Amino acid sequence: MTSLLSVRDLSVKFSTLEGDITAVDNISFDVAPGEVLGLVGESGSGKSVTGRSLMQLNPHYAHYGENSSMILKTDEEEVDILSLRKAKELRKVRGDLVSMIFQEPIASFAPAITIGKQMAEQLMLHRKMSFKEARELSVDMLDRVGIIDPSRRFDQYAFEFSGGMRQRAMIAMALSTKPKLLIADEPTTALDVTIQAQVLELMQELIHDFGMGMIFVTHDLAVISQIADRVAVMQNGKIVEQGTVDDIILHPQHNYTQRLLDAVPKLDDFINQEDGAKDTVPATSKELADKAETLISVRNLSVQFEISKSFLGKKNLLTAVNDVSIDIPKGSFFGLVGESGSGKSTTGRTILGAYNMAQGEIIYKDDDAHYEIAALDRHDLKNFRKRAQLIFQDPYAALSPRMTVRDIIAEPLEVMGITKNRKETDERVREIAAKCKLNLEHLRRFPHAFSGGQRQRIAIARALVCGPKFVVADEAVAALDVSIQAEILELLKSLQKELGLTFLFISHDLAVVANLCDHVAVMEKGKIVESAPTLDLFRNPQKDYTKSLLAAAPTLRTHHA
Amino acid sequence: MSAFLKFFTTRLGAAISTMLLVSFVVFSLMELVPGNCAERYLAYKDTQGVSVTDEDIRAEEVRMGLDKPYVVRWATWISDITFRGYWGESCLWRVDVLQLVGDKMAISMGLSLAALILTYAISVPIGILSASLRDSWFDSSLRIFSYLGLALPNFLLALVVMLFSTIYFGETLTGLFSDEFRDAPWSMAKFTDMMSRAWLPIFILAWSATAIQMQTVRALVSDEKDKLYVTAARARGISGSYLLWHYPARHSLGPVINSIGYDLNRIFNDLPIVAAVLVLTDAGALLLDALAKSNDQQLAGAIILMMTAGIVGLNFITDILLAIVDPRIRKGFF
Amino acid sequence: MALLSVLRGKRKEISKEDYYTASQMQLIWSRFKAKRSAMIAASILGFIVVCGIFSSFLSPYAPDASGRNADYVNGAPQIPQFCDANGCSLTPFIHKVERFRSVKTNFRWVTRETEERNYVTFFPKGWDYNFLGIKFERHLFGVEEGYVHLFGTDGGGKDIFSRTLHAIGVSLAVGTLGVLISFVLALIIGSTAGFFGGFVDTVLQALMDTVKTVPTIPLFMALAAFIPQEWSAEMRFFFISMLLGTLGWGTLARRIRTHVLAERTAEYVTAARLCGASSAHVIRKHLLPSFTSYIIVDLVISFPYMVLSETALSFIGLGLKDPVNSLGVMLQNVTKVDVLLNYQWYFIPVPIFIAIVLAFVFVGDGLRDAADPYSERK
DSSP: OOOSSEEEEEEEEEEEETEEEEEEEEEEEEEEETTTEEEEEEESHHOOOHHHHHHSSSOOOOOETTEEEEEEEEEOEEEEGOOOOSSHHHHTTTTTTEEEEOSOTTTTTTTTHHHHHHHHHHHHHSOOOOOHHHHHHHHHHHHTTSSSHEEEEEEETGGGGGHHHHHHHHHHHHHOOOEEEEEEEEETTSSSHHHHHHHHHHHHHHHHTTOOOOEESSOOOHHHHHHSSSSEEEEETTEEEEEHHHHHHOOOOOOHHHHHHHHHHHHHHHHHTTTOOSSSOOOOSSHHHSSSSSEEEEEEEEEEEEEEOOOTEEEEEEEEEEEEEEEEETEEEEEEOOOOSHHHHHHHHHTTTOOSSSSEEEEEEEEEEEGGGGGGGGGHHHHHHEEEEEEEHHHTTOOTTTHHHHHHHHHHHHHOOOOOOHHHHHHHHHHHHHHHHHOOGGGSSSSSSSSHHHHHHHHHHHHHHTTTTTEEETTTTTTTTTHHHHHHHHHHHHHHHTTTOEEEEEEHHHHHHHHOEEEEEEETTTTEEEEEEEHHHHOOOOOOHHHHHHHSOOOOOOOOO | OOHHHHHHHHHHHHHHHHHHHHHHHHHHHHHHHHSOOOHHHHHHHTTTTTOOOOOHHHHHEEEEEETSHHHHHHHHHHHIIIIOOOBOOOOTTSBBBBHHHHHHHHHHHHHHHHHHHHHHHHHHHHHHHHHHHSSSHHHHHHHHHHHHHSSSOOHHHHHHHEEEEEHHHHHHOOOOGGGGGGTTTOOOHHHHHHHHHHHHHHHHHHHHHHHHHHHHHHHHHHHHSSSSSHHHHTTTTOHHHHHHHHIIHHHHOOOOOOHHHHHHHHHHHHHHHHHHHHHHHHHHHHHHHHHHHHOOHHHHHHHHHHHHHHHHHHHHHHHHHHHHHHHHTTTOOO | OOHHHHHSSSOOOOHHHHHHHHHHHHHHEEEHTTTTHHHHHHHHHHHHHHHTTHHHHOOSSOGGGGOTTTSSOOOOOOOOOOTTTTTTEEEEEEEEEEEEETTTTTTTEEEEEEEEEEEESSEEEEEEEETEEEEEEEEEEEESOOOOOOOOOOOTTBHHHHHHHHHHHHHHHHHHHHHHHHHHHHHHHHHHHHHOOOHHHHHHHHHHHHHHSHHHHHHHHHTTTTTTTOOOHHHHHHHHHHHHHHSSSSHHHHHHHHHHHHHTTTTHHHHHHHHTOOOHHHHIIIHHHHHHHHHHHHHHHHHHHHHHHHHHHTTTTTSSSSSSSOHHHHHHHHHSSSHEEEEEEGGGGHHHHHHHHHHHHHHHHHHHHOOOOOOOOT
């Protein structure tokens, strides 16, 4: 079979003031008609640049290698993509033979032009249709991707669509010209898991029906294992390994691929494991959970936010957390999962006293202390803060760029007056930095010297320096690449053991939670849907919502399809 | 529609409250200056040879209502303006302010609006063009031009123009009317005469605003050009001027429209000084006249309030225009 | 990483570790240095400021009536030269002038140049002046006999060169004072609005909007006109500066508010608060360091507007007045046809004024680009 697209020796360099940066380094791959090629890599691997190169969408300071060639071959014609120069010629690949879907559905639609107009203008341009014909076809396409009431939706704007609907509309738009090749650049990364599952299913179905090839660019190996026929793994601009999806997922040859695969948290393995098969097996039995003392007890918690105020001062309230009760056992990893807007972060931060609660009570009970969060006076609040800390999601925003690492980690000590002098402070800082596996030489550096993973270590060190008993980790690994994510999770595990910490681990990622936590609570729209020991919950979910979440969670295939 | 109506009333409410606040500030400032209107009038009479006693001043204050409390006088002032269109009486000349400045205010507003239109007629297309030719020689020369717009303020430009026109043409190009029309009643001929001379002040008034606005438009369109939806449109094969005008240019319109009010402010700031240089007999020059020589707070307050009302009104109109252009506001998404 | 290579690309080799341990100010400075236009503008600005500060030393004559040269009224600039028809000399000189009248001139007094040389001298004794409270009488240069007028003289016979130097000093002083006053107001109002938010924010924002809406120059004029005629030059100076300051804070306050608001909700500030940090700690350790660089930029950028407003006000006779010199005061009389036609050297301060404003704009631009050294990473 001849290939639809054959890329040979593609190199992309960006010329900047400081010299050339090689983003893509001599890569070659093919896509057969009707085939899905997964292009996988961590951030900075050059996978998105590769995708954009196929339509020459890189910025004007990008240069392609002299030997690079990208040939697109259909039954009717053969196009050398890199030979196209003028916008008119480029139209052949832009929107005609090739279409593209982007990561951020809201950002990829023009905000002040109706979805329909954006769809129709493309058809009028490429297929020489009248507006009426273009409209009919577009409405059909919207209907095809499962958008209800498509003819009304046609005249709406992107902001009137929900996230999942937008990505559906984007797919409809990309496919309406019946391209031969679809490039999907992280199309589901910004979506919640349930929506992601629906969109992936839709894409698979449509690709099959339309008989087109697809390049699916993503960082997510689990998603790739579900959707791709063949996979190319990228690292630092190079393809380190490519082959059929089974070969890559089940029999990886290259070190890097192996490492990536190992780092992916696996949900199936976890659910199907034998009881007691692994030494990290979380406590499953009821007795064990009952035996442990409760450190944090939340009863009937509700939190409300004022979203707007009308003229007459009537407040519009949003109930972010609604009648939530949980018990967090001492020394455990307690997982709180949910999709965006489910109220999980608000719950976590309210427990730390960051927000006022509208109702309910939160009790912290330790061997030597007992606090009721809502009724803390200044002195108690100070003592409570020594015991309860927060780790943030974004390691970039969470560290002041103007302070050295030493000062950042020392800040809690100084603010709370825990240490008496500089020497003592330095000792404590060095001690915790060593525990978080930070290089002590680096303490005088500023955060701008560090990568995301190292920054997260610094953030963890800051949270732990005052010796807390309880830590809320709010999506603490969500912003990290998968290999780094695994390292940080390992670090959290070892710190928990060493320091006897109790974690409230907030995450949207079921696989991560499954592998880390002893007990999981599922939240939806501000309420706890279900709460159970991890293995029980994942093996026998009781509620429909939990079931749908589990079904939607992308899992890395560990067997032949 | 109801979302739009809500937006409309909120904006109207905001405009009215801004106006009230402005009127209060202006009124207070005019109160703060030494001497009140009655003293000023009688002092003026004094210079005309009429001798004035303290009782006269008291009587005059009572007659003018100056003995009433401060807030009451402010309320009277503002309600007279709003409901009766009565802007008060000049302290010195005892004439209705509107009668005194009416014509001149109209000319000033006309000149300013003409300058505003010229500003946008030049800066919007050139700014957009410059953004689309980013990093070209055209773009960099525009940059230098806009720096000049800041460094060579309008009144200096007026001076320089006068300097060169005197040297090379032997004429200063000043004044808004020829001698024969200066005091003539309004007629078609007078209007044509004015227009034949008005181009220079209009051009000079528009100068700085154009130079700065051009750079703003360029920056806005330039930012917009880097957004994902523009890349997405390019990925669909849309290109050239269609892409430029329908995508980045169209979407940066909002902030551009929003800045119209502030540009009018800028032009109002330049007006009195340019008018002084070019010897125009419009309200700006009158303000200069009224204030520099005889300290007429009633007149000054009225003129500043009129100018601010112009700006607030324009801001309100642009807000509404913006809502019509931007579906997010129109449909109450914000 | 891009920034790292910028730093390394410079001739001076900077080690990685130096970059990693560079504080915000060091990063800003190295970025600013890398920008040539800003560096040139900064050195020009520095030169002009020094001229303004040492104006009395640099000017050969007093800038007021006491330094007038009655024999050289409306005189053209005299450029020192090294050569003339009679040969060359090592010391620069000008030609002496004489006043005479004859039938030819309708018996009016006319000034004309003679063949006689008048050599330039350095560090001569001249008029007394005060600098930092100490009396001096030495000046940079003068001539052996009589007067030298580099930029010519005005209608009163005053030396335009000396007046210009003093005008620079005064204009910069008014600007500095005005910027400082508006800065203090903007800092208080803007940071209060940003820090407390809610109702306080709404009210203060309405106030900022109002202040921004009123056209300032007409308002300046309205207020400046009420300055009593009998006020001294110094009082006028302070009053005008205060006026510029109290009416010019709107834009600055809004920008400070935005900075504070963005910073207040930053996650590292939340982290500090969750450690129990007091507001004072947050302001001192996080808010202030984070926006000092922006504030410096804003101050530099708003400076030319202050100078411009002062010039405009003085120009129409409502700001500073003789004998205080400012650029605006010096331009007061230039619109006369007589001046336009015959005495174009009255315009010499104009390019200098433009140079000041341009220098501020370029320095401001350079600072703005350098002020946020962390933005490009991530």
